[in-house]
Amino acid sequence: MRQTIQTFLPNLDxxxxxxxxxxxHLFSWLPHGGIxxxxxxxxxxxxxxxxxxxWRPASRGGLGLILHEALHAQxxxxxxxxxxxxxxxxxxxxxLAAWAGNGFRYVGHPMEVDAYRFAGSAGSRFECWCxxxxxxxxxxxxxxxxxxxxxxxxxxxxxEECSPASASxxxxxxSAVVAHRDLAHSIPGWRGLESLLRRSLDLTAWAWLPxxxxxxxxxxxxVLWGLFWxxxxxxxxxxxxxxxxxxGAVALFLRLLAGLVGKVGAxxxx
Ligand SMILES: [Zn+2]
Numbered sequence: 001m002r003q004t005i006q007t008f009l010p011n012l013d014x015x016x017x018x019x020x021x022x023x024x025h026l027f028s029w030l031p032h033g034g035i036x037x038x039x040x041x042x043x044x045x046x047x048x049x050x051x052x053x054x055w056r057p058a059s060r061g062g063l064g065l066i067l068h069e070a071l072h073a074q075x076x077x078x079x080x081x082x083x084x085x086x087x088x089x090x091x092x093x094x095x096l097a098a099w100a101g102n103g104f105r106y107v108g109h110p111m112e113v114d115a116y117r118f119a120g121s122a123g124s125r126f127e128c129w130c131x132x133x134x135x136x137x138x139x140x141x142x143x144x145x146x147x148x149x150x151x152x153x154x155x156x157x158x159x160e161e162c163s164p165a166s167a168s169x170x171x172x173x174x175s176a177v178v179a180h181r182d183l184a185h186s187i188p189g190w191r192g193l194e195s196l197l198r199r200s201l202d203l204t205a206w207a208w209l210p211x212x213x214x215x216x217x218x219x220x221x222x223v224l225w226g227l228f229w230x231x232x233x234x235x236x237x238x239x240x241x242x243x244x245x246x247x248g249a250v251a252l253f254l255r256l257l258a259g260l261v262g263k264v265g266a267x268x269x270x
Contacts, residue, residue, distance in 0.1 A: 001057040005070045008119075008126065012074045019066075020049045025247075026240055033065050036072035040241070041086045046073045060130045070119030075111055087237040088230065094183050097229040101186025110182050173242050184218075193218050 002014055018039075027035050033054030048069045056062025072091075079090035095111055102109050119126035160244035184190055196214055 001063065001066060004208075008067060009070055009074050010202060011078075013077060016044055016077065017046050017048060017073045021055045023049050023051045026243060031139050034069045036069045038076060038084070038087045038089050038092060040244075042230070043085050044077075044083065046076045048073060060127065064119045064124060064127050064130075065125050067118065067126075068115050071118045072111070072113045075114070086231060088100065092233050093226060093229045095110075095226060096232060097186040098182055098230070100189055101188065110185070127163055134255060150222060183226055184222050190221075193221070 006014060023030070023035060024037065027049070028051075029036075034048065034050040036046060036048050039047055048066070050065060050069065054062065054065055057066055076089065076091040079094060084090060095109075098110050099105075104113060116124055117241065118124060121127065140242065184194070197211065197218055199211075
């Protein structure tokens with residue numbers, strides 16, 4: 001599985017990604033088979049959770065889901081190189097901002113569109129590659145029990161065809177640029193401001209000076225929008241941490257109580 005992920009996402013640092021065969025309990029109500037979240041407190045670490053019944057890394061669908069989540073892990077690492085503390089990372093802020101910009105809908109979320117274009121649904125590049133390439137390139141060789149590597153030409157072709165970074169320019173740099181652009185695009189009414197800015201920036205010499213207020217307003221709006229969703233992220237995450245800590249404490253208390261009751265019962269019976 002790791003070899004397959006590394007083949008399709010050569011820029012993903014798998015040493016900073018861990019896999020968990022269950023959904024975190026606060027997210028178990030989600031209809032999705034998996035979720036990618038930054039580590040609760042460590043910087044630059046990402047966790048991929050896949051619901052137990054969907055954990056089938058040896059199957060096309062199961063591997064597609066894992067690759068889809070791995071692409072989100074790549075997005076985490078690509079957003080300003082994944083810097084941040086716990087959940088306070090550009091990826092989470094951008095994800096929430098883009099979700100709001102998409103009318104709080106999952107379908108059409110730009111980061112999900114990127115991920116599904118790559119893997120996770122019947123029409124994704126990975127799934128299409130499985131269907132079309134299964135005869136010419138034996139699947140076993142990519143993820144087989146002995147882990148035989150593909151030859152260089154096949155690897156290069158696969159990376160070109162299937163890497164989401166192949167759309168324009170390679171890897172991290174492209175995603176970082178997209179992160180900033182996506183944050184701006186998620187702002188309500190941004191398109192109008194952007195077209196005004198574009199028209200102004202097309203002008204030569206000093207003619208763009210009158211557009212300076214619009215440029216400043218645009219820059220300030222992006223910063224404030226980012227700060228707002230950063231604050232929302234911090235509040236949400238604080239809530240999650242509190243619930244998990246209280247839940248853990250209650251579980252520990254019940255466990256100790258059960259042990260105590262058991263001992264008292266044994267004493268009385270004796
Ligand atoms: Zn997704």
